[in-house]
Amino acid sequence: MSVKIQFQNVTKKYGETTVIPDLSLEVKEGEFFTLLGPSGCGKTTLLRMVAGFNSIEAGTISFNDKVINNLSPGKRNIGMVFQNYAIFPHMNVKQNVAFGLTNRAIPKDEIEKRVEKILDTVKITEYKDRMPESLSGGQQQRVALARAIVIEPDVLLMDEPLSNLDAKLRVDMRNAIKEIQNAIQITTIYVTHDQEEAMAVSDRIAIMNKGVIQHIGSPREIYRRPANLFVATFIGHTNVLEGTLKREGNTAWLSIGSYAEDFEGSLAGGDGEAPVKVSVRPEEFYIAEGKADSGLKGKILNAMFLGLNTHYFIALESGQHVEIVEQSASEKIYKNGEDVFLKIHRDRINIFDAGGERNLTAGGNK
Numbered sequence: 001m002s003v004k005i006q007f008q009n010v011t012k013k014y015g016e017t018t019v020i021p022d023l024s025l026e027v028k029e030g031e032f033f034t035l036l037g038p039s040g041c042g043k044t045t046l047l048r049m050v051a052g053f054n055s056i057e058a059g060t061i062s063f064n065d066k067v068i069n070n071l072s073p074g075k076r077n078i079g080m081v082f083q084n085y086a087i088f089p090h091m092n093v094k095q096n097v098a099f100g101l102t103n104r105a106i107p108k109d110e111i112e113k114r115v116e117k118i119l120d121t122v123k124i125t126e127y128k129d130r131m132p133e134s135l136s137g138g139q140q141q142r143v144a145l146a147r148a149i150v151i152e153p154d155v156l157l158m159d160e161p162l163s164n165l166d167a168k169l170r171v172d173m174r175n176a177i178k179e180i181q182n183a184i185q186i187t188t189i190y191v192t193h194d195q196e197e198a199m200a201v202s203d204r205i206a207i208m209n210k211g212v213i214q215h216i217g218s219p220r221e222i223y224r225r226p227a228n229l230f231v232a233t234f235i236g237h238t239n240v241l242e243g244t245l246k247r248e249g250n251t252a253w254l255s256i257g258s259y260a261e262d263f264e265g266s267l268a269g270g271d272g273e274a275p276v277k278v279s280v281r282p283e284e285f286y287i288a289e290g291k292a293d294s295g296l297k298g299k300i301l302n303a304m305f306l307g308l309n310t311h312y313f314i315a316l317e318s319g320q321h322v323e324i325v326e327q328s329a330s331e332k333i334y335k336n337g338e339d340v341f342l343k344i345h346r347d348r349i350n351i352f353d354a355g356g357e358r359n360l361t362a363g364g365n366k
Helices: 043-051 093-103 108-121 137-150 167-184 195-201 219-224 229-234
Strands: 005-014 017-027 032-036 058-063 078-081 155-159 187-192 204-209 212-217 239-248 251-256 259-264 272-280 285-287 296-306 309-316 321-327 339-344 350-353
Touching: 005 043, 017 043, 017 058, 017 212, 032 043, 032 195, 043 078, 043 155, 043 187, 078 137, 093 108, 093 137, 108 137, 108 167, 137 167, 167 195, 187 195, 195 219, 204 219, 204 229, 212 219, 212 229, 229 239, 229 272, 229 350, 239 321, 251 272, 259 339, 285 321, 309 339
Parallel strands: 032 187, 032 204, 078 155, 155 187
Antiparallel strands: 005 017, 005 058, 204 212, 239 251, 239 272, 251 259, 272 350, 285 339, 296 309, 296 339, 309 321
């Protein structure tokens, strides 16, 4: 049975150092929820607090409104998948998967039935009699996942489970993990520092920095309308430009150097003029066709044809270098040294205040 997980004003300290100050969030029942952030941001610390391996200095963590702060790890009914798999080398696959059930004194026929079912779910039935040393990294990870799930936990916790795999296996396993989680509908908290991995598997993501949640949302929401500049630069690639925003009623003008664009609709803030930071992802730029004389003037430094898309690295007149991505067109590939004018898809970019702490774009400061 899956549960809802509630964090209410949770604090974690090590001595006099506060690593998680006053954190509150809710993970929905059956949700695949990812904690994403740079190393040292507190995501693994928070996961270990859910597991019962770390103390909680203030606040509460609840499963379906039942506070678990003082429950021992063994009484929380949690399955865990670690970075290092933690598979017993002296047991075969089937014995490894059955270990948790055996410890719980489940009848043998029930163990047999549940183990066979989970081996089929994670697609390792054919390896059930093998020893761990004869398995690939991806197969070992499936064993660890099966062992965590077979006990029918209320919550599945996964801490950087793919970090020891090579690039191709990481992609294969992240797809498998998401497929399995969809099938069993277990509430899952997943920790990673890999943005692409988080985007691929998550229902929702919490971006953390220095123990503080910066933004919670779906992968699409976070990518398209990040709450602040930290989130914009952490998720995906973006070009950050200095600009000036002038607002008057429902109209605004954005200037980046000598280039200006008008905006209609809602932008946070009152009338007047203020410096801003503009986040323009590579696909949000486009090269003006023909003999354009407006836009951000630049020179092609490098053009990389990658099949469907072509990546251009461009030096602007200001001296700043930007990256843009355009769909490859057979009739025109710009060459190194060519002068171009760049324009922006104004409905896609994000405009932040001068400190980068607030998204001024409509819907961008949730």
